[in-house]
Amino acid sequence: MLNTCKNDFMKKILPAILILICAAYPVLAKDASDGDIKELNKRIERLENRIEMLEEIIEPLEDDMRSRARALRFRKKFQERMKRDERIYEPSDLREIEKLYQTANQKWNTVTAKESLKLLADNYPESNRAGCGMLYLAQMNMGKQKRDYFKKAIREHNDCWYGDGVQVGAYARFLLAVYYQETGDKKEAKKLFKEIVNKYPEAIDHKGNMLKDIIREINK
Numbered sequence: 001m002l003n004t005c006k007n008d009f010m011k012k013i014l015p016a017i018l019i020l021i022c023a024a025y026p027v028l029a030k031d032a033s034d035g036d037i038k039e040l041n042k043r044i045e046r047l048e049n050r051i052e053m054l055e056e057i058i059e060p061l062e063d064d065m066r067s068r069a070r071a072l073r074f075r076k077k078f079q080e081r082m083k084r085d086e087r088i089y090e091p092s093d094l095r096e097i098e099k100l101y102q103t104a105n106q107k108w109n110t111v112t113a114k115e116s117l118k119l120l121a122d123n124y125p126e127s128n129r130a131g132c133g134m135l136y137l138a139q140m141n142m143g144k145q146k147r148d149y150f151k152k153a154i155r156e157h158n159d160c161w162y163g164d165g166v167q168v169g170a171y172a173r174f175l176l177a178v179y180y181q182e183t184g185d186k187k188e189a190k191k192l193f194k195e196i197v198n199k200y201p202e203a204i205d206h207k208g209n210m211l212k213d214i215i216r217e218i219n220k
Contacts, residue, residue: 132162
């Protein structure tokens with residue numbers, strides 16, 4: 001849609017520019033002087049430069065609009081996933097789920113945080129927060145435990161979403177791929193990176209960066 005808008009804009013502005021040129025220089029014929037042609041070329045060059053400047057202004061605006069639209073779509077997925085929890089759990093359960101999750105957020109990477117997330121996963125495995133918490137557990141651990149928690153997040157909580165639009169399954173794959181790279185398993189890392197690009201082309205990290213763009217930079 002944004003590319004269509006840009007193309008429509010250029011289709012509208014270019015004919016207008018040509019009309020202005022023709023109006024200013026009705027003598028573009030065989031009797032046009034060298035001076036006329038040189039002046040016309042200068043004007044065309046200036047107009048081309050202005051078009052390039054407009055394109056430079058439009059491009060980041062397009063990127064921002066795409067990013068905002070994507071964030072809204074993903075935010076809706078998060079809301080839908082949370083509404084599903086409301087159909088599964090009682091209000092008292094929902095309060096406990098949120099309490100356990102926020103305890104981990106507030107006491108990041110502590111024993112208390114890990115215990116809260118384990119309780120969340122054990123007692124409310126179908127909840128959206130359990131998926132987000134499983135990914136947190138992976139990030140709080142090291143070695144084999146880290147790897148296993150990433151795998152569990154992918155296997156059991158693929159369709160869970162953070163409020164900022166990060167999908168648990170896609171991001172867990174990305175972090176697991178990074179883990180594999182750091183531990184020397186390039187083959188598994190490459191496999192996961194490829195899967196993300198093919199199956200989750202719009203997936204983002206917590207800063208809103210697209211995972212496929214980060215992967216492209218990693219693979220340079």
